[in-house]
Amino acid sequence: MAGTDHTREQAEIDGPAIILVEPQLGQNIGMVARAMLNCALSDLRLVRPRDGWPNTQAVAAASGADIVIERARVFESTADAVADLQTVYAATARPRDMTTDVLTPREAAARLRGGARSGLRAGVLFGKESKGLTNDDVSLADAVLMVPLNPAFTSLNLAQAVLTLGYEWFIAEAGAVDAELAVPKETRPANKAELGGLFEHLEDELEAAGFFHVREKKPIMVRNIRNVLQRARFTEQEIRTFRGIVTALSRARRKDGESG
């Protein structure tokens, strides 16, 4: 058993935000809040909850985890919900057709704890009960979280999925050193708003350059580009460098266009 001091120290470290994307049932949101507080997590974020917010069924199902419900914040988009975070994992029940790390809850928890000790802000995305996360949501994440349970019956209740991660987070011992931490002191890992700024800048310039001339392929092309850059784990400094590169390349292209 973990001793009391150990437990207290763990509870004091800021845990990851839990981000529910388009949750359907208020009862499930409440049960997630309860599971979060069981694991000393308190930062609940809701992206377009189906039945609006606040939700009385959520309060009832939270069984006393009122503080999590009261502090919950609602966002219009997944990108908005993760804008301030530096590490984001996406919980999915099945592998996606993307090149990305796949972590178990235990592996994710060790990395999250290591990151939290270094002051990184993190969050985990959970999709709607019926369908999970969209590929666009997953493409916002640094890695995928999969709970390795019975392959013959993987249908995991939303609160149960949150609990496996929260439980591992709570009991995680000294966190594994994550590659994300090997960052020079004069900079820091980029947050998702900064990364999103680079994406939009690049995509706007690609659009202007006619790169997306096969219109129906644009969404998948955008996702693939974002997926590659996501994996690069940019620092804030590198984001500025790359935005400079995009600007410079675009200027050259425009000059060519003027002179051509």
Next chain:
Amino acid sequence: MAGTDHTREQAEIDGPAIILVEPQLGQNIGMVARAMLNCALSDLRLVRPRDGWPNTQAVAAASGADIVIERARVFESTADAVADLQTVYAATARPRDMTTDVLTPREAAARLRGGARSGLRAGVLFGKESKGLTNDDVSLADAVLMVPLNPAFTSLNLAQAVLTLGYEWFIAEAGAVDAELAVPKETRPANKAELGGLFEHLEDELEAAGFFHVREKKPIMVRNIRNVLQRARFTEQEIRTFRGIVTALSRARRKDGESG
């Protein structure tokens, strides 16, 4: 991530029975069944479910884990429900005033897997939602299971408590060697019916001998005696030896009584 073969091998080993003592809400029984099947557990036992059995709310909440619901068995007493088991753990939210091992879900899972590989039959007791297990129920167990979560909010939903154990069971690597396994080949660990037989035999003789003359203290005295003997981890052979001892001692006492 665990590979497929590894996962399949794990799912084929018989997992522990999950024994719900006086569960109150059908919905919770259903969510437990779902969590069990997520973890490839299928032996659900119910002791005096409040709303009877079968229960339509349990079926609805099981979300497809019908096989667990259909196979669930109902028992009149906790002792009956564990009679065929050789290892029993009792899940409690708080420490009890008993001298017994306290295991985390991870420790319990490692022992259970080690035991299952050796053919031992095991189960875990979970109490009613409102109050947990009685001390008498706990005294039937070899060890106590406590989920080491947020001490400031320990109220864990029944299905969540089952999930932490089931999740650890499912992903447990090569089980720790449990002291229970160091048993000579010519015998085997006693099951709870055999142990219960010894308890009753001993208590009957103690009663006849006037040992319980302070009537109001009998329940706590019985519990303490059972608790001590429970910890001894009897083999079937030792049960027979001890019943012989009780018989022999009683015979001597009776002879004294006759001659005195």
